[in-house]
Amino acid sequence: MFKTLFVFSFLMGSLALANPERPTLECRTSLCLEHNMNRKTLTESEMAELPSSFRETVQLKAQELASIWADTILEGDFYAEDFVRIDGLEYVYNQNDLIAYRITYSSKAWDLSNCQFDPEDMETLSDCEVGRISEAGFLALDQKLVERDPSARATFKSK
Secondary structure (H helix, E strand, O other): OOHHHHHHHHHHHHHHHOOOOOOOOOOHHHHHHHEEEEEEEOOOHHHHHHHHHHHHHHHHHHHHHHHHHOOOOOHHHHHEEOOEEEEEEEEEEEOOOEEEOOOEEEEEEEEEEOOOOOOOOHHHHHHEEEEEEEEEEEEEEOOOOOEEEOOOOOOEEEE
């Protein structure tokens, strides 16, 4: 557990130091190059080949991260489905060592700012702009610790 916390502290600290206003893991930054951090995005077929228990854990952790939306983006003019879709999975490396997984996830959502939505009548969503709320987070290798990616907080994008 100590190693997991250390790696996450290093990862989050490196993100924060790379650019305090918009941290990122893109390896064009000097800090990323200095620590030799890199990411590998898995294809859909590679994701499908992962053990089902790991895919289930990723799904549960994405759901856990998205559960905070009720206190963040959904406090605004948005309504979202409960189902959270996994949009992507990346391996995060420091030099050649795998240090974390990065999960990108989203839910179907509606912008309520320009429509008359009645929570008692879900049909009223048909007049609202539809899109997705998406976000990303990091999952520790032990698959227990999960943390939001500070460079990819929840945002709404219309279709």
